[in-house]
Structures are given as C-alpha cells and as structure tokens.
Amino acid sequence: MHDALLEEPDDAGRLVLAMLCYGARVATSRPRxxxxxxxxxxxxxxxVEEVAGFFVCPYRVxxxxxxxxxxxxxxxxxxxxxxxxxxTERLAELLPQSLAGSFADVGCxxxxxxxxxxxxxxxxxxxxxxxRALAFAEFNCALNGTAVDLxxxxxxxxxxxxxxxxxxxxxxFMATPPSSPGVGFFHGGAQGDELALELTADLARVxxxxxxxxxxxxxxxxxxxxxxxxxxxxxxxxxxxxTTMSLSADMAAIVSAExxxxxxxxxxxxxxxxxxRHLASLHGGxxxxxxxxxxxxxxxxxxxxxxxxxxxxxxxxxxxxxRGVEAVMTSDNEIDELTVQLHPGAIVVYEEDLASxxxxxxLRLPPGSFGAHSELSIDAVELLRAFSVPTRVSKVAEQGLxxxxxxxxxxxxxxxxxxxxxx
Numbered sequence: 001m002h003d004a005l006l007e008e009p010d011d012a013g014r015l016v017l018a019m020l021c022y023g024a025r026v027a028t029s030r031p032r033x034x035x036x037x038x039x040x041x042x043x044x045x046x047x048v049e050e051v052a053g054f055f056v057c058p059y060r061v062x063x064x065x066x067x068x069x070x071x072x073x074x075x076x077x078x079x080x081x082x083x084x085x086x087x088t089e090r091l092a093e094l095l096p097q098s099l100a101g102s103f104a105d106v107g108c109x110x111x112x113x114x115x116x117x118x119x120x121x122x123x124x125x126x127x128x129x130x131x132r133a134l135a136f137a138e139f140n141c142a143l144n145g146t147a148v149d150l151x152x153x154x155x156x157x158x159x160x161x162x163x164x165x166x167x168x169x170x171x172x173f174m175a176t177p178p179s180s181p182g183v184g185f186f187h188g189g190a191q192g193d194e195l196a197l198e199l200t201a202d203l204a205r206v207x208x209x210x211x212x213x214x215x216x217x218x219x220x221x222x223x224x225x226x227x228x229x230x231x232x233x234x235x236x237x238x239x240x241x242x243t244t245m246s247l248s249a250d251m252a253a254i255v256s257a258e259x260x261x262x263x264x265x266x267x268x269x270x271x272x273x274x275x276x277r278h279l280a281s282l283h284g285g286x287x288x289x290x291x292x293x294x295x296x297x298x299x300x301x302x303x304x305x306x307x308x309x310x311x312x313x314x315x316x317x318x319x320x321x322x323r324g325v326e327a328v329m330t331s332d333n334e335i336d337e338l339t340v341q342l343h344p345g346a347i348v349v350y351e352e353d354l355a356s357x358x359x360x361x362x363l364r365l366p367p368g369s370f371g372a373h374s375e376l377s378i379d380a381v382e383l384l385r386a387f388s389v390p391t392r393v394s395k396v397a398e399q400g401l402x403x404x405x406x407x408x409x410x411x412x413x414x415x416x417x418x419x420x421x422x423x
Contacts, residue, residue, distance in 0.1 A: 016042065020061040023073055025054040064112060065092055066119070067144050071110040071136055075262035081133045082185040084112050087170055087216055092116055094168070094214055096315040101165035104206070106156050106199060108148075109185060111137030113168050115146045122166070125149040127158045130184060155199045159206040166212055167203065171195035173217040174256055175288075177278035180271070183259045191282060193219040196293075197229060203295045204236030212322065213295035216311075218246045221284035223307040226291055230303050238298035240325065240416075241291055241305045242312055242370070249279040249286030294322065300329070304416050306372035313368040321370035324422045328412040335408045336394040339423040340415065342387050343371055363419055371418015383410055390423030 016038050018024035026039070028050060039055055042048035048055050058076070060083040062069045072080040091113060099122035105114035108126030110133065118124035126148050128134050134150050141148050151158035155171070175192035176182040188195045196217035203213045219226050223243040230239055247255070257271035258264065279286040292311045312318065327338055345366040352359045361376045363384065376384070379402065386396045393411055397404045414420040 015039070019048060019055065019057045020059070021063070023057065023060060025056050028053055028055060064089070065116060067112065067115055067140070067146075069110050069112055069140055070143065075259065078181050078183050079130065079132055080183065080185060081109055081130065081136045083110065088112055090311065090313060091168055091170060091214070091216055093313050094315055094318055095120065095166075096319070099166070102163055102208075104156070104159055104164045104167045106159075106167060106169035107171050107195075108137055108150070109133050111140045111148060111150070114148045114150075115141060115144055117166070117168075118146045118148050123149075125151060125159065125164075127151045127153055127156065129154050155195065156202045156206050161205050162208050164206050164211050164213075165208050166214070167207065168214045169196075169199060170216045171199055174252060175220065175279055175282060176256075177274055180256075180260070180274065180278075182256075186259060187256070188217070190278075191220055192288070193217050193229065193291075196291075197232070200230070200237070200239070200293065200295060201232070201235070204297050207295070207297050209297060211297065213293070214318075215291075215293040215295070217291050217293070218288050219243075219291050220282040220288055222287050223289045224305060225284065226289055227303055227305045230293075230305075234301040234303055236297055236299075237301055238296045238325075238329075239303040240294040240321075241303065242293075242308050242372075243289040243291050243305060244308050244310055246288040246290040249276055249288070252279060252286075252288065294318070296322075296326075298329075306417060308369070308372050310367050312370040317368075317370050320421055321418060324415040324420070327422060328415045332405075332408055335411060336397065336404075337392065338411070339390050339392045340387055340411065340420045341390040341423045342384055343369065343419055343421055345369075346419065348376070348381060348384075365418060369418060374417055374419060380410070383407070384414070384419065387420055 019026060039048055048057050060071050060073050062083045064084050069084055071083040074080060074082055095116055097120060099117055099120040103117035103122035103124045105126045108114050108128050111126050114124040114126035126137055131152060134152055137150055172186055172188035172195055173192050174187045176187040176189060178190060196215055207213055219229055223245060226241050226243050230241060253272050253275035256275045257268045260271050261268035290311055328335060343365055347364050349362045349364050361381060362373055363376055364373050365371045382401055386399060386401060397407055
C-alpha cells in the first residue's frame with residue numbers, strides 16, 4: 001500500500017499518509033516542493049525523524065471508527081504500545097452504538113475501546129500496567145476530545161468492586177518461552193492465556209449484578225479443549241466460550257520473532273525456531289484456539305464452550321444470544337412460556353461417507369453467528385423443525401413430539417448452543 005502512495009513524490013498528502021499510517025521510509029532526497037514543506041513541519045513537532053538517510057515516523061497514526069489514534073510502531077521494542085489491530089476492530093464491533101452506565105477497557109493500550117465507549121455515552125475507564133500506554137491514551141483522549149478515566153495498574157486491580165456494567169479486554173495472548181523477553185502487548189506468558197485467565201477470575205468482583213465481561217485471547221490446544229483451563233475461573237461466574245482455530249505454530253513463531261527483531265537478522269533467525277519449539281511443547285503440540293469469552297456473575301457457575309468456524313461478530317447478535325441464555329436459566333414454568341425460533345439462516349445438512357456409508361445430520365449456522373454447528377439426531381431435527389417459525393414452547397409440547405421434561409432440556413441446550421433464539 002505505501003509503495004502506491006509514494007508513486008507521486010510531490011503529493012504531500014500521499015507522502016504524509018504513507019509515513020504516518022503505513023510506516024513508510026522516505027529517502028531524504030525524495031520529497032520535493034509542498035511535500036518537503038510537509039515533512040519539515042512533521043519533523044518540527046517530532047512526528048518524523050531523519051535516520052540513516054531516510055525520513056521515518058517513530059509512531060503509527062491510525063484512523064478508526066471516527067477516531068485518530070497515535071501509538072508506537074509495532075516493531076518499536078518490548079515496551080511498545082500497539083496501534084489498533086484487526087482484533088481491536090472485532091472487539092469494537094461488539095460495542096453497542098448507544099451505551100449507558102460504566103465501561104472498562106482492561107489493558108487499554110492507546111485507549112481506543114474506552115474512547116469509543118465514552119463517545120457512545122458510557123462512563124469509561126481504561127486500565128493498563130504500562131505508564132507509556134496510559135501516556136498515549138491520555139494524548140489520544142485529548143486529540144479526540146474524549147474524556148476517559150485512566151488508571152495505572154495490573155489488569156482489573158484498579159477497578160472497584162461492583163463497578164463495571166460492560167468490561168472488554170484483549171490481554172496479551174501469545175505463548176512465550178521462559179528465556180525470551182517477549183513484547184508486552186503480544187506475549188502473555190508461557191502458555192499465552194495466563195493473563196486472560198487471571199482477569200477472568202477477577203470478573204465476579206468487578207462486574208455489577210447485570211454486568212457483562214467480553215474477553216478475546218488465544219489458548220493452547222484445539223477448539224473444544226478450552227473448558228479445562230476455564231474451570232478454575234468459574235467461581236461466581238457463568239461463562240460462554242466461543243472457540244475457533246488460531247494461527248499455526250509456524251506463523252505464530254514467525255510473528256513473535258519478527259516483533260523481537262524487525263530487521264529479520266541473526267536474532268530473528270535464532271528466535272523463530274526457539275518460539276516454534278516452545279509452542280510445540282505445549283498442550284496441543286502447537287495448535288492454538290482463538291477464544292471469545294462472555295462472562296456474567298451467577299450463583300450457579302457454569303461454563304459452555306462452542307466450537308465455531310469464525311468468532312462471532314456484532315453487538316445485536318451478542319445481546320440476543322445473552323437474552324436467550326438468561327431466559328432459559330429460569331424455572332420450568334417460565335421455559336414453557338418462552339417463544340423461540342430456529343436461528344435465522346440456519347440450514348440442515350445431510351452428509352454421507354461414500355466409503356463407509358455412515359450418515360450424519362448437521363445444523364449449520366451463518367458465519368459469525370453466536371452459535372455452533374451441531375450434529376443432530378433425527379428427533380432433534382423434528383424438534384427444531386417445530387420451531388422453524390416463532391413458537392411458544394408449551395405449544396410444541398402439545399404436539400407430543402417428546403416428553404415435556406425432555407423438551408425443556410432440549411430448549412435449554414439448543415439456546416445455549418445458539419441453535420434456537422428468542423423470537
């Protein structure tokens with residue numbers, strides 16, 4: 001992208017965009033006329049430096065969702081404050097367009113999610129253990145005219161009990177060999193998910209009674225194997241984990257090594273196989289899962305893991321899923337009066353192994369859904385067909401397809417798995 005922007009050396013706007021937003025290096029002999037004046041102006045305020053015959057910007061400027069965010073270049077070293085990433089964008093999609101109450105961005109970095117929440121009406125707080133991160137966040141709040149309460153400290157420790165209505169976090173999540181320094185915003189411990197699990201264990205303290213925690217991290221092992229690591233964090237929480245495949249061990253090792261040595265020199269050549277060996281030594285032999293975790297306080301701790309093709313997206317589907325889960329965690333009489341329907345866009349797929357003749361029936365959901373593809377029995381297909389349009393559970397019970405106790409259990413499970421939604 002930055003090569004295309006640099007095709008016109010006299011175009012000041014394109015040249016500035018290439019340096020500030022894409023990290024382009026511009027030869028000191030290249031800018032002419034208005035472009036040269038623009039570079040001089042940036043240099044005068046410290047946004048551009050001259051290094052070994054090139055103009056470079058030591059920072060990354062990112063436009064995002066109506067904000068302008070300044071952070072370090074990702075390759076700036078172990079204490080770098082990362083610019084917004086595609087994961088930041090996915091988490092931003094999970095914020096409602098209108099917010100009320102209290103919001104916390106734990107590990108806020110440059111402050112993006114906290115600023116978005118404040119602009120949408122929340123009383124927003126950002127926490128980070130890095131003074132440099134909070135300095136960037138303070139600058140970005142001033143730059144964007146947004147008020148955020150910034151607090152220095154480890155994970156949720158700066159937050160008070162029962163303080164937060166909506167908490168969002170993307171803790172550092174990549175596994176780090178014990179002998180490697182790692183990069184603060186990326187590496188989260190020997191397993192990679194230690195910080196995420198530590199934060200999860202503290203959510204019951206900081207969330208309000210109706211509060212929701214949303215965490216995005218990676219965990220060792222294949223999708224479907226995260227439950228055992230989350231169980232220790234269950235006290236006082238109801239957890240829903242959506243998991244899908246993450247980076248391969250080879251790609252994760254390359255990314256980690258490049259962050260330690262952006263020159264791709266000798267240190268990079270040493271780091272990449274070192275990271276690869278460490279990842280291979282973990283549970284799953286280097287396979288990792290992306291996790292989107294939803295957490296609520298609950299007097300009946302429970303954890304559900306749903307294996308999905310891609311992590312779910314969007315606040316409205318999230319809110320609808322949460323309303324459904326809360327609705328089925330009630331009495332039998334209340335379940336009977338619920339009106340539910342098949343997940344919009346769901347299709348039944350019949351598969352046959354041509355070699356063995358084995359047959360399977362699946363319910364497949366649209367990509368990005370808050371729900372998991374599920375293998376079905378013939379009886380389950382008939383029950384789902386009964387809810388193909390919005391229907392009260394008691395009405396389906398009258399059809400006599402299955403005993404009422406089994407129907408209630410089916411509805412509870414199907415809503416937790418996203419196969420049925422509230423109408």
